[in-house]
Amino acid sequence: MADKKTIIVFSGDMDKVMASLIIANGAAAMGSEVTMFFTFWGLNTLRKAQKIKVKKDFMEKMFGWMMPRGAEKLGLSKMNFGGIGAKMMKSIMKKKNVNTLPELIESAQMMGVKMIACTMSMDVMGIKEEEIIDGVEFAGVASYLGEADEANVNLFI
Amino acid sequence: MADKKTIIVFSGDMDKVMASLIIANGAAAMGSEVTMFFTFWGLNTLRKAQKIKVKKDFMEKMFGWMMPRGAEKLGLSKMNFGGIGAKMMKSIMKKKNVNTLPELIESAQMMGVKMIACTMSMDVMGIKEEEIIDGVEFAGVASYLGEADEANVNLFI
Amino acid sequence: MADKKTIIVFSGDMDKVMASLIIANGAAAMGSEVTMFFTFWGLNTLRKAQKIKVKKDFMEKMFGWMMPRGAEKLGLSKMNFGGIGAKMMKSIMKKKNVNTLPELIESAQMMGVKMIACTMSMDVMGIKEEEIIDGVEFAGVASYLGEADEANVNLFI
Numbered sequence: 001m002a003d004k005k006t007i008i009v010f011s012g013d014m015d016k017v018m019a020s021l022i023i024a025n026g027a028a029a030m031g032s033e034v035t036m037f038f039t040f041w042g043l044n045t046l047r048k049a050q051k052i053k054v055k056k057d058f059m060e061k062m063f064g065w066m067m068p069r070g071a072e073k074l075g076l077s078k079m080n081f082g083g084i085g086a087k088m089m090k091s092i093m094k095k096k097n098v099n100t101l102p103e104l105i106e107s108a109q110m111m112g113v114k115m116i117a118c119t120m121s122m123d124v125m126g127i128k129e130e131e132i133i134d135g136v137e138f139a140g141v142a143s144y145l146g147e148a149d150e151a152n153v154n155l156f157i
Numbered sequence: 158m159a160d161k162k163t164i165i166v167f168s169g170d171m172d173k174v175m176a177s178l179i180i181a182n183g184a185a186a187m188g189s190e191v192t193m194f195f196t197f198w199g200l201n202t203l204r205k206a207q208k209i210k211v212k213k214d215f216m217e218k219m220f221g222w223m224m225p226r227g228a229e230k231l232g233l234s235k236m237n238f239g240g241i242g243a244k245m246m247k248s249i250m251k252k253k254n255v256n257t258l259p260e261l262i263e264s265a266q267m268m269g270v271k272m273i274a275c276t277m278s279m280d281v282m283g284i285k286e287e288e289i290i291d292g293v294e295f296a297g298v299a300s301y302l303g304e305a306d307e308a309n310v311n312l313f314i
Numbered sequence: 315m316a317d318k319k320t321i322i323v324f325s326g327d328m329d330k331v332m333a334s335l336i337i338a339n340g341a342a343a344m345g346s347e348v349t350m351f352f353t354f355w356g357l358n359t360l361r362k363a364q365k366i367k368v369k370k371d372f373m374e375k376m377f378g379w380m381m382p383r384g385a386e387k388l389g390l391s392k393m394n395f396g397g398i399g400a401k402m403m404k405s406i407m408k409k410k411n412v413n414t415l416p417e418l419i420e421s422a423q424m425m426g427v428k429m430i431a432c433t434m435s436m437d438v439m440g441i442k443e444e445e446i447i448d449g450v451e452f453a454g455v456a457s458y459l460g461e462a463d464e465a466n467v468n469l470f471i
Contacts, residue, residue, distance in 0.1 A: 003306070008469070010333055012392070015197055019167055019313075022277070026298040040329055041392055059406055066393060078169070078198055079223060089281075092216055096280055120336070123410055124403075141340040148467045149317070153305045155165070155313040156333075156469040160463070172354055176324055176470075179434070183455040235326070235355055236380060246438075249373055253437055310462045312322070312470040 004033040004151035012041030013077035020157045021104035028111035037144045039118035060126025071101035161190040161308035169198030170234035177314045178261035185268035192304045196275035217283025228258035318347040318465035326355030327391035334471045335418035342425035353432035374440025385415035
């Protein structure tokens with residue numbers, strides 16, 4: 001029986017990205033092959049925290065400047081209040097010993113979860129390969145569909 | 158052939174929760190086994206409407222106070238306008254003889270839909286077992302993944 | 315092996331609808347049978363752009379007036395800024411040669427993607443069959459579940 005899981009991470013909200021990573025880590029820990037396909041706002045999860053020098057046109061610069069740079073900067077989908085909600089959530093998670101997003105990404109990668117950044121979204125949003133954290137592959141929707149065909153659980157988050 | 162369905166209810170929006178319950182009720186009526194896994198904002202769907210006396214720290218109290226208490230209190234994901242949208246929607250649903258959320262929950266439970274509250278989210282959001290309506294089980298992501306492995310339809314809402 | 319895909323399009327956000335159509339077009343191009351089930355806000359994607367004369371009560375008129383009329387009018391789920399974000403996105407997509415939503419709908423229909431409008435949502439939101447673009451079928455949740463049972467990838471967007 002197929003025991004592969006795929007997750008499309010479309011959302012760039014801290015809470016939804018956290019849910020996707022907890023499922024991915026759980027599935028990998030239970031022996032499943034897992035592929036996460038980051039697209040659209042979800043791409044922000046994979047951006048390096050530091051500013052990277054790359055050539056961008058005006059629109060790309062504007063998008064890049066307005067969107068959060070990396071997992072640490074994501075906001076909540078509800079009750080974010082300009083970042084206060086996300087800060088509160090992080091302080092609670094710390095107190096409750098829940099892993100942070102960067103820690104969840106690291107453990108997922110260590111357990112062999114495949115992370116793919118959607119090249120078409122990168123093109124539209126002007127995000128360059130150099131801006132994406134290490135260990136991430138680059139591919140398009142055909143690649144996602146190939147993986148989903150072999151999986152028994154496919155989620156869109 | 159597997160004929161089980163699982164639905165992760167991450168959202169706490171009235172419209173999305175309604176969609177999840179209509180699918181769950183439909184699938185159960187057609188003879189499928191259904192498991193709904195309520196996590197994060199979705200947990201608010203399962204909160205008792207009345208205030209329950211439980212011990213909470215400051216952050217937990219604040220979260221508890223800011224989040225809707227029960228299915229009756231959820232707002233729309235769009236055009237909510239501070240609850241007016243949700244009220245309008247309910248009045249339309251009544252006129253069109255569509256079941257309310259509490260009715261959909263009750264019928265789902267009567268048809269044997271398994272409802273699970275995510276313990277990790279409960280811990281993070283400070284929601285205690287006593288605050289959750291009757292007939293709900295408590296479990297974590299491993300339990301979800303076990304069920305999803307046996308299902309042929311798995312949705313994240 | 316089943317090679318069918320189903321997508322519930324619940325969202326009426328331009329970016330999410332675009333994701334659903336790109337997946338649907340990709341899957342159809344790769345030889346999969348695809349069914350898209352448009353419900354709730356997603357229905358707005360299928361509305362004709364022009365105003366259609368139909369009988370509506372007060373609430374239905376109000377809903378119809380407040381919701382976007384057709385794929386061309388949808389806004390972004392984030393950074394929409396009253397439509398400026400959606401306009402920016404469209405101008406970027408044009409520059410990058412990405413198809414518009416109406417083009418994606420047309421190509422999906424030409425490749426045989428089945429589009430279903432959820433009759434229950436239409437009833438609740440007061441959208442009439444005459445207001446829906448050509449080539450769309452009308453059905454309910456039982457119809458969706460029948461299709462999902464035969465599919466190996468089922469997404470909720």
